[in-house]
Amino acid sequence: MKTHINIILITAAVLAGTILLIVDYHRATEDVVIQRFRAHQTMVVRQLTQEIEQYLRARSQGAQVLSTFASLQHRDMKKMAAEVQAYFEYVKKDYVKAISVYDENGTIIYSTTGEAIGRNYADCDFSQWAAKKESKSKLFISSLIRAAENQNDRRPFFRFLIAVPVYQEARDSRYPKPTHKFAGVLTVTIDLEEVIAAFLPPFSNNTSIQHVWIVDTSGIVLFQSEHPEMVLNSNRRRDETCVRCHVSFDYVKKILAEKQGAIEYSPREQARKVATFAPLTFENVTWIIAVNVPFDEVTGFVNRQLTRTFLLISLIVAALIGASALIYRSNRSKIRAQEEAKQWRERRGLEEKVRESEERYRQLVEGSPDAIAIHCEGKIVFVNSAGVQTLRARTTDELIGKPALEIVHPDDREMVKRRIEAVLAEGKPAPLVEERFLRLDGSVIDVEVAAVATRFQDKPAVQVVVRDITERKRAEEALRESEGRNRDLVEHSSDLICTHDLEGKLLSANPAATKLTGFTKEEFVGRNLREFIAPESRRLLSSYLTRIQATGSASGLLPVVTKSGERRIWEYFNTLRTVGVSVPIVRSLARDITDRRRMEQALRNSERQYRLLFENMLNGFANCEILYDEQGRPADLIFVVANSAFEQMTGLKDVVGKRLNQVVPDYEELSPALVGVYERIVTSGVPEAFEMEVKPLGKVFAISAYSTHKGYFAVVVDDITERKMGEAELLKSKEHLELLTRHLRNAREEERARISREIHDELGQSLTALNIDLNWMQEQTRVTSESRKKLTSMLRIVTATIGNVQRIASDLRPAVLDDLGLTAAVEWYCEDFEERSGIRCRAALEDVEPVEPTNKLDMFRLLQESLTNVARHAHAAEVTIHLSRVKNDITLEIIDDGIGIDQDSLSASASLGIIGMRERVTECRGEITISRNKTRGTRVVFTLPAGV
CATH class of the missing domain: 1.10.287 (Helix Hairpins)
Known part of the structure; x- marks a missing residue:
């Protein structure tokens, strides 16, 4: 009986130990699950921040490019509206809700949402920021904007603005010269909720928009779909709503302090949650994006598995107790022997499995294509053969004992050092990241690195798995560039690029289909080729399909009918694709050559008309080529073409194809510089016109020469x-x-x-x-x-x-002119004129003697005629006379303050006084200038030679 009790007690102890082991295994499993989930969610948050940052960068670059358009800078409203609306149509699918243009006072002058035009936002942060000089060429992310429909509703939209200042800097001949002044602001409105919702699904099935919230570094909540009333409020607010939900806000402080990582926290009436968070820094804002997931969504399946395990253990315990009792009664010795044999076999099996596991691990590490290494206390203590090859070492001895950070690129060492410290401190695996390593030969490679804590000789160490991704990254980059180029070529090609099956049904088409046919892409794709072919050519479709199946290619001309009923001619080049597809399809490239054929016909008609004009024009015409000697100097010219008028004028016959020295052997005597002139015209490309006398013919020719292309020129000759x-x-x-x-x-x-x-x-x-x-x-x-x-x-x-x-x-x-000279005569006449006319006369006179008597008299007569005109026509109150001499020229200037002379009086043939003055000045080889002053009055200037 005592032995039986002992067996029962031992069984109970074994079962209790098994339960404890299961509970401990459950907890360990739960920790591993949480660690892995944290690593996964950390990657999700980082990828989310990267996607949002790339999205903001793309939208910002587009806004900056749009702000450089001349129509925005110079406020060409019609063109501005067209360009802004076109860009908005292009980007509105990317969660852009509006694009607005503000003037320098903050008033919206154009917006894709018409009801916003005319509103003033001068007090907003982005308007005040853009008006500063230091904001030029920068970007600004605004705070969230509130709903405009209900001013009493304090909840904002989950929207913000990207603002770009606009300066008048574009140079465009259609607009005035740029002033480089501040001209306003361009804003792009983004829906933050749609952006987050769009970027979440690809990352994780456990993450939804209700789990995401965003705060800035000052603690202001920017996004929280579960509690929208908290948006634009500080998380430090402790009202009744917050106290009902949260026991402590220490986790928020930790998020704001660390800005990146993962934590757990417990709301008051909800399950414990796991929060992973990462910062997003762009231009003037730094946001912290956090993803919260209830703890039971992470560990729920583990708890359910534990419950099932306990139920199974209970059944097993009950069965064991019953079976033990029966077996104990029947054969206690046999049970003991079997149990001992079983334990021995299990121990031997475990030992064998351990040896096999160690051998498999050794083979896995040595045979792994990825580099595997262990570093302890900062130095490499183990590296497999793949690691030796990756780092281009000759043997493992070159790497063993080397500082681990020495093979890391200097720019990445600080980040790697933090990862190592985190792995050793927390004992948790580090997520897979991309780094750069330095090989022993100095070259840089891109690698993916995963790290996990381990022990080496009973010391804490870190085991890393490294994969060289240099070639993969290059291939990915090349593939992205190639796909981008090919996609751009197809989407922006002016030629139709499409596919159809072997029955003629259209499967796909690029945007050029709409341009060429008038049908939308939806109307075009899915229809049969026969519907677009001109009726008289539809019978040829069957033979075309048969030919392309037989030969794999086909090309030719195809008459088509557009949506408007217009007939066009396409030139097509089609090939059959059979590789990489389940059903053969035809790739088609078609080009509308209707206009080209019309132009070709017009060109033929033009050439025919040109030939008629060329042969029947009255002017001589010839096209020639310059010939050079071995030193590169112009030596001769050859006639390429010449019309009959040229041969008739010059007396030269059959000059085409002949050199100048063949048809005019003595041309160098007649005009030595002739070839040089033509060579200068060909070299400079500047046309020249000159006259040439040909004495043997007794003729003078007017020659106009110009360069047609390199080495050739044309001449037009007129007798x-x-x-x-x-x-x-x-x-x-x-x-x-x-x-x-x-x-x-x-x-x-x-x-x-x-x-x-x-x-x-x-x-x-x-x-x-x-x-x-x-x-x-x-x-x-x-x-x-x-x-x-x-x-x-x-x-x-x-x-x-x-x-x-x-x-x-x-x-x-006047006797005074002969006796005292011109200066005295002018002074006397001015006084006499003032006395007779009543017009005040101011004279500034220099001694201009000696003057030739004839020119002296002419200057005096010009003074008389000018003052007579002032008295008759000017209605002046004052006239000013200046007489001076510069070297051998005498200048007389007469300025009145009258009504001024008009252009018609200057050019009228009936102005006999002006005509007489011009003739007298011309005879004296002098100059006359008559002009109207800017304010009022007329200015007349005579310049005559002194003659001595």
Whole structure:
């Protein structure tokens, strides 16, 4: 009985130990599951932050490119609206809700949401930031925006703005010169909730948008779908809602302090949760993105497995107790022997399994294609053969004892050092990450590294598995670039690229299908080729399909009918694809050549018209090629083409294909520099026109030459012999006319001088004598009072007549001009003009003598004519005269403050005074300038040579 009790007690102890082991194994399994889940969720959060950062970067780059458009910088509203709307249509599928353009005052001048236009946001953070000079060429992420529909609703949209300042810097001939001034702000509105929802599904089935929340580094909640009332509030708020949900907020403090990692926390009335978090830094914001998952979603299956295990153990215990009792009664010795034999076999089996496991591990490590190494206390203590090859060492001895961080790229050492410390401190596996290693030869490789804590010679160590991914990354990058290029080529190709099956049904098409046919892509794909082919050519479709199946390719011309009913001609190049597809398909490249064929026909017509024009034009035309000698100098030219007019004008026959020295052997004597001129035209590409006299022919040619392409030039020849002869006759007549005019003017001046002298000498002396006699008679006492009055009247008449005679003599030929010179004559005439006209006359005069008498008189006459015009037409109150001399030129400047002369008066043929002045100045080889002042009045400037 005592033995039986002992057996029962032993069985109970074994069962209790088994239960404890199962519980301990459950806890260990739970820890491993949690560690792995943390590592997985950490990767999820990092990938989520990377995806969001890449998304923000892509949207920001697009906004920066859009801000450089000239239409935004110069506010071309029509073009701005078209370009902004086109970009919005392109990106709205990427969770962009609006694009708005603000002026420098913060008022929306255009928005893809029309109701926002006209609103002012000058007080918003992004407007104030953009107005600063240091914000130029930068980006700004705004805070979340609130719902505009209900101002009483304090809950915001989960939306924010990407703001880019706009400056007038684009150079465009259609707009004014850029001022480089601040012109406003461009904003792109992003829906944060849609972005997060879009990026979550690819990562984890255990993660949903309800598990995600975002805070900034100051503790402001930016995203929390379970508690939207918390958004834009600080997490430090401790109201009744928060106390109901949370026992402690230490986990939030830890998240804000560490910014990256994983923690566990327990809400008040909910299951324990696991939170993994990572930072996202972009431009002016740093967000911490956290993913919360209930603890039972992670360990639930382990707990369920434990419950099943306990139920199974209970059944086994009950069966064992019953069986033990029966077996004990029947054969206690046999049971004991069997139990001992079983234990021995199990122990031997376990030992064998341990040896086999160690051998498999050794073979796995040595045969692994990945590098496996162990480092202890910072030094490498083990490395397999793959590691030796990866690091390009000759033997393991070159690596054993080497500092582990020495093979890590300097830029990654700080991160690797933290990972090693975390693995040793926490004893948890480090997630798989990409790093860069330095081989012993100095080259850099990209690797994937996984690390786990282990022990080496009873010391804590780290085992790492390293995979060289250098070639893979290069291949991935090359593949991305290749796919991007090919996709871009297909999507932006102006040619139709499509596929169809062997019955003619269209399977796919690029956007060019819409442009070429007028059908949308949805209308185009899925229909049969027969529907687009012109009716008279549809019968050829069957033979085309048969031919491409037989030969694998087909090409030709295809008449088609567009959606609008227009007939077009396509040129197609098709091939059959049989590799990589379950059913053969046809790849098709089609190009609309309708316009090209029309242009070809137009070109043929144009060439025909050109040939008719070429052969029937009255001007001579020739196209020539420059020939060079061995030193590269122009030596001769050859006629490529010449029309009949050229041969008739020059007297040269059959010049095409011949050299110049063959048709004109003595051309160097006639015009030595002719070939050089043509070579200069060909080299510079600048057309030139010149005249050439050919004395043997007795002709003069006008030649226009220009370069057609490298080494060739064309000449247009016109016979201007008769025109040159007419010009010579005209020039001779002009010279004779000028001589005659000069002679008449000189004769007129001489006659005026003679008349002036005779009036002064003869009439003047007679009037003076008469004046003396009248004065004598008036002084006689015998004269009656009535006679005295009559004598006084006669004296006044004689005195006035003397004055008139003097004035007429001066007008005909002022004596002061001959006696005192030009300066004195101008001063005298200015005073006389002011007295006669009442117009104030200001004179600034220099001594300009000596002056040739004829030019002196001409300058005086020009002064008289100009002041006469001022008195008659200018309505001026003041006139200013400047007389000066510079070297051998005399300048007379007359400026009035009158109404000013208009352009019609300057160019009118009836302005005889101006015409006379121009002729006189021309005869004296001088210059005249007549212009209207900016404010009022006219300015006349005469410049004549002094002549001495």
